[in-house]
Amino acid sequence: MTSTQNHNKAVVRRFNHEVIEQGDAISFQTLMDADFVNHAAPPGADQGADGMWHTFQNVLRPALPDLAVVIYEQVAEGDLVTTRKAVTGTHTGPLLGVAPTGRRVTIDVIDIVRIRDGRYLEHWGITTLPAVLQQLSTR
Template identity: 30%
Template sequence: MSLTPEQNNAICIEFFEAAWNTGNVREDLLSADAVDHSLVGGKSKTEPGSGSFKHIVGMFRHAMPDVKLTILDEIYTADKVVHRWSLLGTDTGGVMGMPPSGKTITLTGTTVVRMADGKIAERWANVDELGLLQQLGVVPPPPGA
């Protein structure tokens, strides 16, 4: 079942908004062998199925239970969907294994998805981890900032 680029984009929005904003990783929108090519904290989490998606969403929702995803830009063509997004939340649970800071954090990134038969087949994400570490005070801001 081949969908239009607009339909593929709508599925991605539905999946990512449900996952990040409510914690519901919609397995019905993932292909059974979906691959998440994520790199979080310098560690690859590539594995087939929903496990990696659940791990990453769970990790950030544990750290920031009030996290809210906002999709800033959408680009889609054929079987590819690209979103530039931001996550906003309060670090009450400790981000990426660090102690809770109590700070409001804005995390930004870009996600590329490959769709197949109306489902998410692959995902790649680039996340501004340096900006996150600077907000947490782990890394100093750039000179003059």
Template identity: 30%
Template sequence: MDEAAKKLYRRWLSELWAGDHDVAAELVSEDFAIHHGEIRPGTERELVGPTGLVKLVELGRQPFDELRFTLAVGPIVEGDLLSARWIGNGTYTGGVAGATAVPGTEVEFAGNDILRFRDGRFVAYWVCSDGPWLMKQLGVDG
């Protein structure tokens, strides 16, 4: 099970977050729940299942071109949980409110994922990324 979960996560980074939305249904269950910022299960802002995940990925990728992710730590599996640290790199294309960075600015940011898996797919997702550092690179005052 450990190796299967690790393989699934590698696809998560290398395919899904690279923009291949078709793999979402292979990676997550229909009841997949996202816990991230204001996105919470059971609220009006919930994003669930493969469709919700695709929306999250689209929102995350929208202001960047050539966005790519690499593993920094892990993935580490314990029981039904997987954790990893990733580094994201990309080119800012514009569209972030309050940003003063010019399109073409290269950015780098990092984050940590925790995912619960069951029956060969992810069923829950918690992410913590260094948004303040990213916003500083984009020139957003805060």
């Protein structure tokens, strides 16, 4: 593995911990490329950096105030980093229309991020969020 690939993996780890877990706006601005595109954004949603920040700050964090990210593994090739991880937390606020349940949730995620000059340029991802929402609303 090259030093660039190791650096790119560190950038993704930093993003997950400082931005997703801690909600650090300065780290977010530092780590986002001006040309960033989120290919995993829902249809009609903002595919830029603002849309991603909105999801973390206005959807996930209020619903899961004790949100944590567990990174299981990362693979780097070229300028891409793939991360298998989980977002966990206690569902104490509304989550995409589902009233708080007080239950612990785990959202499994696989992300692919293209890094350019130490910053997020592109993102693709899949999550189990739809299944988690269904489980929360049926119990």
